[in-house]
Amino acid sequence: DAEITQSPRHKITETGRQVTLACHQTWNHNNMFWYRQDLGHGLRLIHYSYGVHDTNKGEVSDGYSVSRSNTEDLPLTLESAASSQTSVYFCASSEYRGSTDTQYFGPGTRLTVL
Amino acid sequence: AQSVTQLDSHVSVSEGTPVLLRCNYSSSYSPSLFWYVQHPNKGLQLLLKYTSAATLVKGINGFEAEFKKSETSFHLTKPSAHMSDAAEYFCVVSDRILTGGGNKLTFGTGTQLKVEL
Numbered sequence: 001d002a003e004i005t006q007s008p009r010h011k012i013t014e015t016g017r018q019v020t021l022a023c024h025q026t027w028n029h030n031n032m033f034w035y036r037q038d039l040g041h042g043l044r045l046i047h048y049s050y051g052v053h054d055t056n057k058g059e060v061s062d063g064y065s066v067s068r069s070n071t072e073d074l075p076l077t078l079e080s081a082a083s084s085q086t087s088v089y090f091c092a093s094s095e096y097r098g099s100t101d102t103q104y105f106g107p108g109t110r111l112t113v114l
Numbered sequence: 115a116q117s118v119t120q121l122d123s124h125v126s127v128s129e130g131t132p133v134l135l136r137c138n139y140s141s142s143y144s145p146s147l148f149w150y151v152q153h154p155n156k157g158l159q160l161l162l163k164y165t166s167a168a169t170l171v172k173g174i175n176g177f178e179a180e181f182k183k184s185e186t187s188f189h190l191t192k193p194s195a196h197m198s199d200a201a202e203y204f205c206v207v208s209d210r211i212l213t214g215g216g217n218k219l220t221f222g223t224g225t226q227l228k229v230e231l
Binding site: 103 | 118146148150155156157158159160163165166204208212216217219220221223224
């Protein structure tokens with residue numbers, strides 16, 4: 001069965017360190033997304049990609065970057081981790097770009113920045 | 115701008131009784147609306163979605179939702195709660211186009227459903 005996986009599932013790091021969160025999907029979807037989930041905010045969009053070598057900023061992109069070198073993977077990098085980036089991170093993918101399209105989510109990565 | 119308000123942060127029901135999770139939205143366009151469920155330590159799973167076809171939408175696990183444009187609501191219901199329904203539920207609206215095309219999802223803050231024996 002097609003799926004979307006994230007690794008690691010839990011990560012503890014220190015302020016100032018670079019951290020990369022992995023996202024891998026076997027749906028063969030062109031569209032991939034990164035969200036963060038915080039209490040009282042629901043999920044907020046960080047970055048997204050509509051295909052290889054395409055990346056776009058979401059509403060909370062400061063301090064994060066992504067790159068898309070193939071269809072299956074969209075790693076999220078925190079250039080210099082800050083305590084404000086402690087959160088649960090979700091990756092998602094979708095097939096189309098229409099307003100009715102469904103996004104499929106991974107299991108999440110819980111990141112703690114000390 | 116689009117927005118979603120989930121009117122209850124926590125809902126508690128007894129097993130076998132009806133479930134009602136309330137959601138109101140604001141949208142400048144004709145929105146698509148979704149309900150997702152998140153079980154503990156799991157990713158989000160789609161329950162159902164409204165896409166301007168039938169206003170009463172049936173989803174998985176016996177859930178359904180009714181789109182009421184006049185009330186800007188999309189409440190989630192289930193006739194009889196089961197212990198396995200205990201989870202967090204997110205109402206989501208999609209109507210804004212992102213740079214490059216594609217839909218922007220705006221999430222509500224979630225409703226935690228507790229099911230008691």
